[in-house]
């Protein structure tokens with residue numbers, strides 16, 4: 555499978571019991587860079603069914619280290635719980651840490667934010683665009699899992715547009731605005747004002 559000049563392949567899958575329920579983990583690799591990505595699937599569906607999915611970008615600090623600087627860990631837990639409640643669904647877990655700048659650059663960006671810059675200004679100060687993510691691998695992941703129509707759990711319309719551009723039918727967007735903390739209110743406000751996120755501003759008061 556290739557998109558523009560990037561080629562990806564499916565490698566293997568295995569059972570993944572979690573605190574939420576038993577998922578299956580599917581491993582994929584971007585051939586040139588050897589960057590590894592995973593999808594988690596739960597339950598069953600038929601060709602053409604609408605499947606709840608989340609495209610989640612890696613955030614080591616939020617997903618694994620309980621950081622409250624962002625909402626990632628809360629969103630991941632909520633998405634896993636939603637999928638189990640719905641009876642089926644998919645998480646595409648993309649290894650694009652720090653919106654694509656990598657973990658150590660994200661720590662540098664956090665350091666700048668500690669001095670007063672916002673998340674976008676910090677990226678730009680380091681010489682990066684605000685968001686470097688590429689969603690092209692999602693097509694192979696969803697094709698492999700036989701998903702053509704989705705309900706997308708996100709506040710980010712760019713993800714919705716990226717999926718539609720690659721021929722995935724996004725039937726519905728479901729807001730995932732859980733995990734507002736005193737530590738991340740400013741960050742969520744900046745995402746809404748500068749990065750095009752759709753967020754219920756009442757929750758940020």
Ligand SMILES: Nc1nc2c(ncn2[C@@H]2O[C@H](COP(=O)(O)OP(=O)(O)OP(=O)(O)O)[C@@H](O)[C@H]2O)c(=O)[nH]1
Nearest residue numbers: 611612613624650651652653660663673708709710
């Ligand atoms: N560069 C940078 N990346 C960050 C920062 N805070 C979180 N991230 C990364 O941002 C990514 C998550 O993106 P978000 O902008 O929070 O949300 P989203 O994925 O665009 O949208 P949702 O689907 O609504 O969650 C993860 O890769 C995080 O590591 C930051 O201050 N700077």
Ligand SMILES: [Zn+2]
Nearest residue numbers: 613616624626
């Ligand atoms: Zn995060």
